[in-house]
Amino acid sequence: MGMRYKNIRGDHFSSLRLRDVLLGMGILLCAAVPVRAETTGDAIIHADDHPDDWLTHGRTYSEQRYSPLKQINAKTIGHLHLAWHYDLDTNRGQEATPLIINGVMYTTTAWSKVKALDAATGRLLWAYDPKVDGKVGVRGCCDIVNRGLGYWNGKLYLATFDNRLIALDSRDGKVIWSINTIPTDADLGQQQAYTITGAPRIAKGRVLIGNGGAEFGARGFISAFDAETGKLDWRFFTVPNPHNRPDHAPSDTVLMTRAYPTWSPTGAWVRQGGGGTVWDSIVYDPVTDLVYFGAGNGSPWSYGIRSNGKGDNLFLDSIVAVKPDTGEYVWHFQETPEDQWDYTSTQQIMTLDLPLDGQMRHVIVHAPKNGFFYVLDAATGEFISGKNFVFVNWAKGLDPKTGRPIFNPDAQYSVTGKPFYVFPGDMGGHGIAAMSYSPRTGLVYLPTQQVPDHLKGARKFKPLPDGWNLGLDIQPDDKMPSVEEQKAGVRDLRGSLVAWDPVEQKARWEVVQKGPANGGVLSTAGDLVFQGLTDGTFHAYDAHDGKDLFSFDAQSGIIASPVSYRIGGRQYVAIEVGWGGSYGLFATGLARQETGSVNHSRVLAFALDGRDHLPTVSDDPVPSSPPPASFAPRQALAGSQQYLNYCQYCHGANVEWNGVLPDLRKSPAIQDKNSFYAIVGKGALSSFGMDGFEKSMKPDEIESIRQFIIERAHQTLSQP
Numbered sequence: 001m002g003m004r005y006k007n008i009r010g011d012h013f014s015s016l017r018l019r020d021v022l023l024g025m026g027i028l029l030c031a032a033v034p035v036r037a038e039t040t041g042d043a044i045i046h047a048d049d050h051p052d053d054w055l056t057h058g059r060t061y062s063e064q065r066y067s068p069l070k071q072i073n074a075k076t077i078g079h080l081h082l083a084w085h086y087d088l089d090t091n092r093g094q095e096a097t098p099l100i101i102n103g104v105m106y107t108t109t110a111w112s113k114v115k116a117l118d119a120a121t122g123r124l125l126w127a128y129d130p131k132v133d134g135k136v137g138v139r140g141c142c143d144i145v146n147r148g149l150g151y152w153n154g155k156l157y158l159a160t161f162d163n164r165l166i167a168l169d170s171r172d173g174k175v176i177w178s179i180n181t182i183p184t185d186a187d188l189g190q191q192q193a194y195t196i197t198g199a200p201r202i203a204k205g206r207v208l209i210g211n212g213g214a215e216f217g218a219r220g221f222i223s224a225f226d227a228e229t230g231k232l233d234w235r236f237f238t239v240p241n242p243h244n245r246p247d248h249a250p251s252d253t254v255l256m257t258r259a260y261p262t263w264s265p266t267g268a269w270v271r272q273g274g275g276g277t278v279w280d281s282i283v284y285d286p287v288t289d290l291v292y293f294g295a296g297n298g299s300p301w302s303y304g305i306r307s308n309g310k311g312d313n314l315f316l317d318s319i320v321a322v323k324p325d326t327g328e329y330v331w332h333f334q335e336t337p338e339d340q341w342d343y344t345s346t347q348q349i350m351t352l353d354l355p356l357d358g359q360m361r362h363v364i365v366h367a368p369k370n371g372f373f374y375v376l377d378a379a380t381g382e383f384i385s386g387k388n389f390v391f392v393n394w395a396k397g398l399d400p401k402t403g404r405p406i407f408n409p410d411a412q413y414s415v416t417g418k419p420f421y422v423f424p425g426d427m428g429g430h431g432i433a434a435m436s437y438s439p440r441t442g443l444v445y446l447p448t449q450q451v452p453d454h455l456k457g458a459r460k461f462k463p464l465p466d467g468w469n470l471g472l473d474i475q476p477d478d479k480m481p482s483v484e485e486q487k488a489g490v491r492d493l494r495g496s497l498v499a500w501d502p503v504e505q506k507a508r509w510e511v512v513q514k515g516p517a518n519g520g521v522l523s524t525a526g527d528l529v530f531q532g533l534t535d536g537t538f539h540a541y542d543a544h545d546g547k548d549l550f551s552f553d554a555q556s557g558i559i560a561s562p563v564s565y566r567i568g569g570r571q572y573v574a575i576e577v578g579w580g581g582s583y584g585l586f587a588t589g590l591a592r593q594e595t596g597s598v599n600h601s602r603v604l605a606f607a608l609d610g611r612d613h614l615p616t617v618s619d620d621p622v623p624s625s626p627p628p629a630s631f632a633p634r635q636a637l638a639g640s641q642q643y644l645n646y647c648q649y650c651h652g653a654n655v656e657w658n659g660v661l662p663d664l665r666k667s668p669a670i671q672d673k674n675s676f677y678a679i680v681g682k683g684a685l686s687s688f689g690m691d692g693f694e695k696s697m698k699p700d701e702i703e704s705i706r707q708f709i710i711e712r713a714h715q716t717l718s719q720p
């Protein structure tokens with residue numbers, strides 16, 4: 001009949017496939033019945049009609065990360081092998097969830113680069129590099145990662161580390177439009193604080209994206225742009241305007257009437273943005289026609305400094321629901337009032353239909369950093385239940401009616417003035433690793449971790465222009481922790497995969513893993529749960545009991561989340577490999593002595609009877625050049641303070657190698673004062689992500705860092 005329809009790629013194709021589908025359903029009674037062209041939105045809503053694809057970040061709008069494919073299952077798993085691998089050209093943390101559309105894998109890498117691969121073979125079809133200026137590398141809290149793309153009617157949407165939102169033609173990667181997502185004329189705290197690591201989500205023709213920066217001095221917001229033109233549709237700020245004046249945004253009324261009174265008008269937030277960055281989870285729910293997003297921690301962290309220890313500080317650490325068309329506020333639920341622990345609520349938001357008290361309810365399930373698993377009514381935000389899924393000591397529990405935490409007063413270190421060893425720490429009981437829900441088992445597969453934090457509030461707060469601004473007392477120890485102390489710290493580190501029953505609010509089983517910061521989870525109709533780990537292995541667990549059915553040596557820590565898809569009747573499971581992210585960069589020795597992770601970045605795809613092998617890699621490519629024999633101990637102590645202020649979050653605590661960035665102790669640059677200054681002061685390596693700190697530190701302060709590194713080289717490289 002010559003009619004053409006739009007498929008989910010947005011290009012036209014013959015009516016053949018639709019006819020088959022409709023015939024199969026007994027619908028095509030008369031060939032002349034006009035059929036509505038299928039849009040990406042419809043396809044995502046009916047994602048189970050497209051089991052071969054992975055159309056949006058969490059596969060469906062519910063972000064359950066469950067694949068209905070089952071060729072790979074407990075019976076066939078013995079035949080699962082590597083089908084192909086693709087080496088990435090950035091050796092930094094890889095966190096993206098690939099999209100799979102009509103046999104093509106679209107994924108992103110560190111430095112916000114895009115790769116389009118033949119998803120059956122791993123062959124590169126096209127690549128796009130937004131050429132993010134390396135200088136901005138030092139502005140990110142947690143590595144220069146990117147979590148993936150959005151897709152809508154033939155276009156891909158990339159959010160870059162330097163805050164651009166770019167629409168690409170999915171056929172060839174050509175730029176269609178590109179815009180800056182940070183308004184230069186808004187009240188934002190510190191404009192230079194912003195970066196983007198998250199994946200855009202697209203609903204009803206609008207691209208939704210937030211940003212990070214609350215460790216530096218940002219005011220959080222989420223924006224919605226027209227998918228066709230890139231024009232701003234609306235922007236919702238998550239914390240009040242510092243002057244309590246309108247931003248001319250849909251957030252104005254609720255911020256001015258309800259949120260502003262929960263902040264002290266004279267706290268440091270007025271200059272430091274307040275935080276609440278929307279750096280990861282954004283979900284559109286077609287059932288309620290609402291957009292939910294998670295807001296992050298306070299800026300600065302110290303509640304005593306940020307808000308004079310007063311008020312709940314809305315909407316920090318909250319889930320907020322708004323209307324997709326206008327950004328109009330609908331409801332919010334604050335998980336962590338009075339935040340001083342970096343307890344972001346940005347972790348993955350998932351919607352489910354759960355049998356609760358004899359009726360099906362459409363709910364949100366959420367496992368934020370604060371360690372509690374929440375079940376909320378998706379339409380109203382009403383608190384249904386909450387239970388801690390890891391050990392917590394900042395709260396004694398949740399109020400059973402309201403869900404508000406019952407605080408442990410000792411945990412309020414920024415108010416008491418006394419240090420506190422808090423569980424969970426700032427990594428959270430659950431971090432960036434995706435969780436997954438299998439409707440077949442009714443369980444949420446949740447990657448949990450324990451990395452406690454020793455927090456001490458600062459007495460005075462003086463923000464550093466290029467450093468982290470937390471309001472914490474981070475003083476150098478005049479002695480490094482003893483081996484015993486280090487061991488005790490390591491004993492408190494934990495990571496596990498928990499199968500959580502969201503109805504009963506309890507763990508059904510748990511697989512204890514070697515350490516924290518493991519990758520995200522995929523569950524499948526083959527009753528398997530796939531997960532990559534910090535120790536560089538990739539696993540398939542039995543969805544019923546956690547039995548480890550498959551293990552593969554991926555040669556580098558995995559922090560990303562797997563996907564599954566099908567091409568020509570063959571099911572694949574794919575994962576990005578590449579050690580890094582916040583824990584990878586910072587934890588160094590602690591993380592690595594258990595795992596030995598070094599960054600080798602790749603995409604891996606597995607299938608039954610796969611025939612690929614990884615090449616052998618060497619794990620210490622940096623030649624060891626002996627550091628100079630002398631250093632100035634007093635200067636070295638001063639240097640350790642500068643190192644804590646400016647260097648540790650990327651180069652690692654205690655200057656031990658993190659397996660990602662160059663090992664400073666072995667760097668030729670520490671041999672010579674001038675070479676070191678050229679890099680650390682003037683930014684000779686800025687194109688690699690290492691900007692110069694000349695504006696933040698005086699030459700002798702920079703030299704003191706060099707002395708400190710030399711001291712650490714002597715102390716640690718000589719150890720066996």
Ligand SMILES: O=C(O)c1cc(C(=O)O)c2c(n1)C(=O)C(=O)c1cc(C(=O)O)[nH]c1-2
Nearest residue numbers: 142197212213214215277279296432581582
């Ligand atoms: O407050 C923020 O703005 C912000 C941003 C980001 C980010 O954009 O990656 C992270 C965090 N916070 C954070 O607290 C955190 O633990 C974290 C881990 C990671 C990561 O990618 O491994 N990013 C971030």
Ligand SMILES: [Ca+2]
Nearest residue numbers: 214215297342
């Ligand atoms: Ca944060």
